[in-house]
Amino acid sequence: MSTTTTAPATGTAGLPLADRTSGLVGSVIDSSTSLLAKQTHDIVRFAMGSPAADAIPTAALAEVARTALGVDRADAFDYAATEGDLPLREALVDMLADTTDATALDRVTITSGGMQGLDLACKLFVDPGDVVAVESPTYTNGSATALSYQADLLEIPVDEHGMDVEDLRGQAERTGKTPTVIYTVPTFQNPSGASLSLDRRHRLLALAREWGAVVIDDDPYGMLRFAGDPVPSLHELAAGDPLVFSVRTFSKIIAPGLRVGWVDTDPSLQPLLISAKQAMDTCTNLPAQRLVEGFLRGGYLAEHLARTRTAYRERKEAMQEALTEHFGGMARWTDPDGGFFLWITFDSPENNTEIDAAIDTEALFEVALAHGVAYIPGNAFSPSRRFPDALRVCFATTPPARIHEGVARLRRAVDELAGAAV
Structure with a gap:
């Protein structure tokens, strides 16, 4: 292969x-x-x-569909607002309120899966020749997205505590190439399953601030913890720092075929995200958004x-x-x-x-x-x-x-x- x-x-x-x-x-x-x-x-x-x-959860989704996508809901098959259907965005903010990803409505933009979130991040922050630091090993679609925007990749080793942040600093100093973007899957990483330790999360954010580098915080698996003690997300630790661009998806926690995710960013970025997304798909699939909103509002997720x-x-x-x-x-x-x-x-x-x-x-x-x-x-x-x-x-x-x-x-x-x- x-x-x-x-x-x-x-x-x-x-x-x-x-x-x-x-x-x-x-x-x-x-x-x-x-x-x-x-x-x-x-x-x-x-x-x-x-x-x-x-x-x-096919039975629950089918039950939701009867209401959200019923014969009297032609509006569910229309175009949606580019930033996402308002009822879904509101349901998402409510769902996240008691989690490490608690957020506000003006920070949330709905995407066509997590992959569109990665593409939007690279479209906004990566110019040809920019250095993007990636974990090694890393999620292949994430590094491929950076390469599609003609980035130069800097591979940073991963151990049982996640990305080796000191090696990241060392490689940048040795090569004289300071990353513009740092791409990480910090929790139950793809492919290693490792999670970035709390100490390394703090050091990574400090390094990003020192360099003025954007951290693409790609966390599809954070809600799937089945053992161990929870660790605050980079989103929570950053406390609204605009350098952290958080990418999330329902693909791993509900169903991948829905192709519904979201990005959590500084509100000042949303006009750019809307413009970039309108040149991609105009809006995320509205029937799928209504399904997810109904699933959340129906209390099925927990x-x-x-x-x-x-x-x-x-x-x-x-x-x-x-x-x-x-x-x-x-x-x-x-x-x-x-x-x-x-x-x-x-x-x-x-x-x-x-x-x-x-x-x-x-x-x-x-x-x-x-x-x-x-x-x-x-x-x-x-x-x-x-x-x-x-x-x-x-x-x-x-x-x-x-x-x-x-x-x-x-x-x-x-x-x-x-x-x-x-």
Whole structure:
């Protein structure tokens, strides 16, 4: 499975493509959906970072739809205000009132999913040649968005405490390149599952203020904590600082197909956000906005989150049990307190008590797919391809028994690949 897809500088028939097309990088994660749809054999799907099918509240959404999108609600199928339908924005502010993301109406702009929020942030703050600091590994669609605006990326290591903020400072000093933007997934990070510690959150904000750099605070998973103590969001710690641009989405907590998210920004930015968004999609899908508003106002969210948090904790623990059974002594993995993902790193041959060969997870992918299990190779999460021995698995989508089967299939694939390498 190739982990980079770059558009050519010139099109077929000599089309005069814009210079920016050389920075358009396809998403391995999104491409996996099409790839898996083409398979005809049974596959345990650890690849896509999506809520479990049984975690999507279809019954509640159908009930809401009967009222919000009923036959007498033609207004629900009209254009909406670009900044978002007012009833949804009001419901969202009310929903967030007692959370670490508490906000005000004039700070909220509804977007077509979290990805549009990232695109808007880069459109507003990234010029060609600007340095954007990203976590390494990082969410591939986030770094790809920055590259599409012709940014230069500075990859900052991630450990169990999140982005290494001191390394960020050190790299900026060594290279003489001060970031214009710092992109972070601070809570249950994609792909590692790590969370930025409270101390590092404070230091990151201090560094951003010192440099005048914008922090893109991309937090799709914060509401999915199932263990550990809550940590204040960057949004809360920033206390309204305009340098923090917070991106949120309902894709992970309700359903991805709704394509409804929001950004929380300094109110002075909203006119620019409206102008930028009007050049994209005019407005976010109004029927979907009405569905989300009805879901929030109907009081469904709290019970839904409680149920999914319990299920995701069980699935994470099942994944770790299966990994211990099949990969103890040959790999290490993360232990997140929420979210969707585990990051697995294979030990080097000299430290591996199970097999003698190094594991290249891109080479492993095709073998694993043939065995009936899919994941995302580690190099997909680094523009400079720093993680050939790692992979990301999503535990959220799969029931425990199926998780055990998928990990067993992965071990058989590893054994086959290692045997072929001897």
